[in-house]
Amino acid sequence: MNKLCLLLTSIAVIASVMSTSAGENEITLTECGAVGDGTTLNTKVIQLAIDRCTAMGGGTVIVPQGVFLTGAVFLKCGVNLHLDKDSVLRGSTNIADYPEMQTRIEGHFQIWVPALINANGVDHLRIDGDGIIQGGGKIFWDEFLRQRKANKETKNLDVKRPRSIFIQDSNDVQLRGISIRDSGFWNLHLFRCQNVLVEKMDIRTPLGAPSTDGIDLDCCQNVTIQDCFISVDDDNIALKGSKGPSALDEKAIPPVENIRISGCTFGLGNASLTFGSEATMVRYVVMENCRLTGEDKNCLLSLKLRPDTEQCYENITVRNIKIDNPRARLISLAPWTQYFDLQGKPAPSQKVSNVTLSEILGNLSDFGVIKVMGKSTIKNVTFKNIDITLGTPAVVPKNVEGLKYDNVKINGVSYAGDQLKIDR
Numbered sequence: 001m002n003k004l005c006l007l008l009t010s011i012a013v014i015a016s017v018m019s020t021s022a023g024e025n026e027i028t029l030t031e032c033g034a035v036g037d038g039t040t041l042n043t044k045v046i047q048l049a050i051d052r053c054t055a056m057g058g059g060t061v062i063v064p065q066g067v068f069l070t071g072a073v074f075l076k077c078g079v080n081l082h083l084d085k086d087s088v089l090r091g092s093t094n095i096a097d098y099p100e101m102q103t104r105i106e107g108h109f110q111i112w113v114p115a116l117i118n119a120n121g122v123d124h125l126r127i128d129g130d131g132i133i134q135g136g137g138k139i140f141w142d143e144f145l146r147q148r149k150a151n152k153e154t155k156n157l158d159v160k161r162p163r164s165i166f167i168q169d170s171n172d173v174q175l176r177g178i179s180i181r182d183s184g185f186w187n188l189h190l191f192r193c194q195n196v197l198v199e200k201m202d203i204r205t206p207l208g209a210p211s212t213d214g215i216d217l218d219c220c221q222n223v224t225i226q227d228c229f230i231s232v233d234d235d236n237i238a239l240k241g242s243k244g245p246s247a248l249d250e251k252a253i254p255p256v257e258n259i260r261i262s263g264c265t266f267g268l269g270n271a272s273l274t275f276g277s278e279a280t281m282v283r284y285v286v287m288e289n290c291r292l293t294g295e296d297k298n299c300l301l302s303l304k305l306r307p308d309t310e311q312c313y314e315n316i317t318v319r320n321i322k323i324d325n326p327r328a329r330l331i332s333l334a335p336w337t338q339y340f341d342l343q344g345k346p347a348p349s350q351k352v353s354n355v356t357l358s359e360i361l362g363n364l365s366d367f368g369v370i371k372v373m374g375k376s377t378i379k380n381v382t383f384k385n386i387d388i389t390l391g392t393p394a395v396v397p398k399n400v401e402g403l404k405y406d407n408v409k410i411n412g413v414s415y416a417g418d419q420l421k422i423d424r
Contacts, residue, residue: 025059027052029068036066038090043071043097053079063087063131071097072162075119083131083178091116091162091184093136098162104191104218106157107243107278115166115189125167128176135164137182141209155339156211161185171195179203185211187232191218192254198225207268207296209233214269216240222258231267231294235274235302239285243278243309245345255281262287267294275313276304277336283314292323292362299329299368300360303352304336305376310348316355323362326391331357331368333378349375358384366390367410370397377401383408 032049034042046061050073053059058078067088075081083089092098098113105112116135119125140161148154161184167173168191179202180187187203190196198215205212214230217223218240230236239256241247256279264287266272272292275282292298301318305311323330333352367390372378380402387409395415397403408415 025053025056026062027056027059028062028064030064030066034068036064036068036087038067038069038088040069041071041092041097042068043073043092046070046073050074050076050079060126063089063129067134070116072099072114073117074114075117075122075125077122078124079122080126080128081117082126083129083133085130087129087131088134089116089131090134091136091164093139095140095160095162098160100160103166104168104189107218107240107247110157112157113160113162115163117165119166119170120168121170122167122173123171125170125173126176127165127178128174129178132179132181133164134181135162135183135187137184137205137209137212140184141212144210145208161211163187163189165189166191167193169193173197174199176200181205182209183212186213186216188214189216189218190220190223193220194222196220196223198223199227201228203228203230203232204267205232207233213238217256217259219254220256220259221254223260225259225261225264227263229265229267230269232269234270236266236269236272236298237261237264238274238276239279239282240276241279241281243306244341245308245310245343245348247280248310253280255283256285257281257283259285260288261285261290263289265291265293266298268296269298271299271302271332273300273318274302274304276302276306276311277338278306278309279304279313280310281312283312285315286317286319287321288317288319290321292321292325292328294325295327296325297327298325299332301330301357302332303334303355305334305350305352305372306336306340307347307350307374307376308340308342309350311350313351313355314353318357318360320359321357321361323360323364323388326363326365328364329366329368330360330364330388331370333381334369334371335373335376347375349377351377351379352381353379355380356382356384357386358382360386360388363389364391366392367395370400370403372399380404382406
């Protein structure tokens with residue numbers, strides 16, 4: 001079943017590449033009066049170019065060489081976006097340039113700020129080129145950190161910070177070639193999208209840039225992420241859904257499934273691949289042929305178990321990975337309790353099954369943690385063909401049914417689980 005789903009994913013991506021794109025019309029921002037001096041606010045002009053392209057039957061809006069300052073803009077059906085070499089679409093640092101609206105964020109809908117670039121119900125969308133989408137990051141990060149310092153109870157959404165790209169309810173989406181820098185919040189957020197290709201993107205925020213996930217796949221299906229570089233001060237790629245004790249009652253929230261990540265390199269990050277922190281059903285996920293580099297924190301695979309949310313993570317494969325990061329850990333599969341809220345309801349269960357990490361080489365800080373609490377269960381976790389050097393060599397998984405080690409070496413010594421401690 002796993003192989004079949006991955007085959008269907010590959011077929012869907014090939015079909016998307018062959019699909020008919022928007023019309024042949026091209027509109028360059030400067031033709032509509034945009035000024036690429038880095039200081040003139042071009043929001044209305046850019047939106048005018050998008051609207052004009054729509055009226056012409058579709059086509060491509062081109063960002064030419066220059067630095068074009070803008071607030072939130074909204075792509076429409078049939079309109080693609082292309083960023084020429086040496087072009088920069090720079091996000092305004094004035095939060096008023098992102099008028100509040102109903103949006104999807106952190107596992108639910110609420111009134112919050114839109115992204116710099118937004119698209120809703122825009123099938124066959126293409127965003128590509130060699131240019132840069134530059135967020136106004138620092139001013140937003142600093143304000144969040146200032147409020148968090150003044151009040152430790154400050155939560156992520158208490159301080160409004162724009163994402164760089166948000167795409168919702170769209171089929172056959174391709175993002176290729178562009179770079180994203182210094183996003184105020186998440187970099188690329190996809191919600192309820194199908195048949196998506198994210199290729200050769202370069203996404204970066206520095207250390208000290210909170211809540212700057214690289215790519216968030218929220219209730220998406222049939223997604224391929226390949227040949228990307230991601231280095232951010234949060235999760236590199238996060239698989240997300242809804243949260244809370246009533247999450248499964250939301251009938252319009254589909255599972256995350258058929259995800260393939262290949263050929264990517266990860267630098268700074270909380271984890272290269274994360275499940276959660278808000279998620280319900282995530283299944284049929286493969287990450288392969290990737291590298292984890294750098295000297296800052298990161299974890300290869302993190303599965304967050306929320307005690308307030310019914311969760312099922314299953315059929316997960318991570319293989320052929322090279323790691324060269326002395327501060328990295330291999331795996332974290334543990335409860336995540338930062339913002340959980342049972343809302344007076346009984347605690348739901350969390351289930352993890354069929355997780356395989358194989359063909360992994362490199363130098364890391366430690367093995368990580370596999371830990372279960374409450375109603376969580378973990379079954380069938382396999383480590384195979386692994387040869388790693390750890391600064392802290394201890395391996396102490398807890399409460400795992402069907403835990404297997406096959407040809408595992410830690411610091412040059414074969415490990416077969418004979419040091420395993422199971423706490424009941």
